[in-house]
Amino acid sequence: MAEISSSASQFHSSEPELREAQIYSNANFSDLAVVEHLPHAGPYSACDDEIPTIDYSLLFSHNHNQQLHALQCLRHACHEFGFFYLVNHSIPNEVFDNILKGVSDFFNQTTLDEKMIFSKKSPSDRIRWELNSSAGENREYLKVVAHPQYHFPSNPSGFSKSLEEYEKEMRRVVIGLARAVSKTLGFEEQFVEKALKLKSGFDVIALNLYPPNAKSKGAVGLSEHTDPGFIITLVQDADGGFQILSHKGKWINVYIPHRAILIQLGDQLEILTNGMYKSHVHRVIVGNNKVQRISVVGVHGPPLDKLISPSTNFIDEEHPKKYREMAYKEFLELNGDDEVDVHSSLDQTRLV
């Protein structure tokens, strides 16, 4: 792929009240068709700027020119945006249908006692359920470590199989993206996979349920943050207040096309590329939502013991090293969080 780039450096231009769990999850939201909206506060407004769309199949096209063009589009999306919609990814429709139904059944049909089995027990939890209903966060979630060992709740029946299938399909796509991203950086296709040791990587799937505004304690579903890892995959049952802060400092509304995956670049890719491919701040605003929203978020990272630092290929006089080396585990735990939380500490790794 010499035409894509001859070297990397040329791109440098650049407590919840538990009772509320029942109320959140088990309410019949069809009764809520006519509700008074919370005011959509000014600070949370966003615009409808375009978000790039990448055709996954073309990244591997046997037609050289087609593949080259697709890789150029991917490079532009990674460099100028840091997020994009992925279409033609070849994940069967039923994999999406099954996971979204499984998540909905978990939140809406399992009892509070069943969910509380997964509330925080220890820092090494591999499954974690939590309900946050406060001005800062209005979200019920279940996080499971899905790789290298796969963890799952046994209820509702069939859910674990759907989750396992989803993770398997998504990993295939993520590894494919790692190869394509490597080419966009001017390297051989194994570059990212090897640098982040993705084959034995630590993956967490976060299953999120956001209440309709009538059930929330404010406009914020999930506050501003970036996510760790190589990339983050997101699918959802409905649009509803997901916003990303662009390179240009503008909040952008995300409307994910049907069956598409929203891809966001993660913190470890930003570190590896010494800031060339950036992870982006995003948030969820539920202030305008009439109904609940479900999302399935995959945080695909390196193994916990892998030290991540900027590759020397991205460092020169003009581009000094911008991040310090840190093991992924340390990165995840630096702010007192647990591995399963998959919270960022990107700011603490910055050198300049």
Ligand SMILES: O=C(O)CCC(=O)C(=O)O
């Ligand atoms: O649920 C969403 O739309 C976003 C969730 C998110 O950003 C996360 O789980 O890190």
Ligand SMILES: [Fe+2]
């Ligand atoms: Fe996130």
